[in-house]
Amino acid sequence: MRSFYRFVFSIALLLGLLAGGGAIYQIFIKASAPQPITAPTQSGQPFDDPQDLAQSPLQTLQAQVSDLSDHTTRLQEEVHSLQETLTHYRRHAAQQEGALASLRLANTRLTQRIADLSARSPLIQSGAHLIRRNDPEWRLKSLFTKQREFRHRIVFAQPFRSAPEVILGVSAIMIDPDQQQTLRIRAEEIDTKGFTLVADTLSDSRMREMQAQWLAHGVQDTQDAPTGAGGKQRDEPTAANVTTTAPPSPAQQPAQAPAPGAE
Numbered sequence: 001m002r003s004f005y006r007f008v009f010s011i012a013l014l015l016g017l018l019a020g021g022g023a024i025y026q027i028f029i030k031a032s033a034p035q036p037i038t039a040p041t042q043s044g045q046p047f048d049d050p051q052d053l054a055q056s057p058l059q060t061l062q063a064q065v066s067d068l069s070d071h072t073t074r075l076q077e078e079v080h081s082l083q084e085t086l087t088h089y090r091r092h093a094a095q096q097e098g099a100l101a102s103l104r105l106a107n108t109r110l111t112q113r114i115a116d117l118s119a120r121s122p123l124i125q126s127g128a129h130l131i132r133r134n135d136p137e138w139r140l141k142s143l144f145t146k147q148r149e150f151r152h153r154i155v156f157a158q159p160f161r162s163a164p165e166v167i168l169g170v171s172a173i174m175i176d177p178d179q180q181q182t183l184r185i186r187a188e189e190i191d192t193k194g195f196t197l198v199a200d201t202l203s204d205s206r207m208r209e210m211q212a213q214w215l216a217h218g219v220q221d222t223q224d225a226p227t228g229a230g231g232k233q234r235d236e237p238t239a240a241n242v243t244t245t246a247p248p249s250p251a252q253q254p255a256q257a258p259a260p261g262a263e
Contacts, residue, residue: 123220132209155194164218174208
């Protein structure tokens with residue numbers, strides 16, 4: 001009986017050893033066999049094929065190249081936009097420069113115009129001179145016609161740039177009513193500094209006194225322009241060239257003067 005038990009125990013032990021060896025063999029076989037790649041892909045799933053492992057870096061590189069291409073395209077578009085903006089600003093700057101040049105030219109012309117007008121500033125001077133019968137400036141010009149001539153130099157208080165126009169007139173005259181009177185006045189030897197007042201009578205014409213008015217107008221000489229305020233003359237007319245005399249009293253009954261140059 002005891003031998004039978006030993007035999008059964010031996011058989012069970014042998015079967016256990018065989019089962020354990022088989023399990024160990026299976027574990028060894030599985031450990032020795034190549035395992036599938038489980039690296040994650042872009043989708044998060046493991047590769048089932050080794051070719052997928054070779055294609056993954058290529059796909060990643062292609063994706064990066066595509067991103068770089070898109071980024072380069074965007075940069076080119078931005079550069080083109082900046083070039084258009086720069087061209088617009090350059091065109092605008094050229095227009096502004098042209099407008100500024102036009103303004104400078106207009107300013108130059110205006111300055112020149114002002115200078116021309118200043119150089120042509122009108123100047124008007126006037127005065128009067130009293131001519132009397134016994135003035136030593138009377139001369140007998142012709143013994144046959146008994147023509148007598150009076151000459152007196154009028155000096156302007158301020159010189160003109162060129163010879164001015166001189167206008168003469170008679171503001172008062174005293175004559176003998178019993179005699180026929182012939183009187184002429186004129187301006188001679190006109191220059192920038194003055195003129196000669198000439199009066200003559202014919203035959204037996206005699207006058208007691210006459211006041212001749214004169215007015216000269218022309219262009220002011222800027223080099224000799226007055227330095228006083230308001231553009232007034234520096235020197236007032238003197239008694240030598242301008243004399244202001246009150247008209248004769250009613251008792252003297254002055255006659256009206258004839259027109260200048262009338263006989």
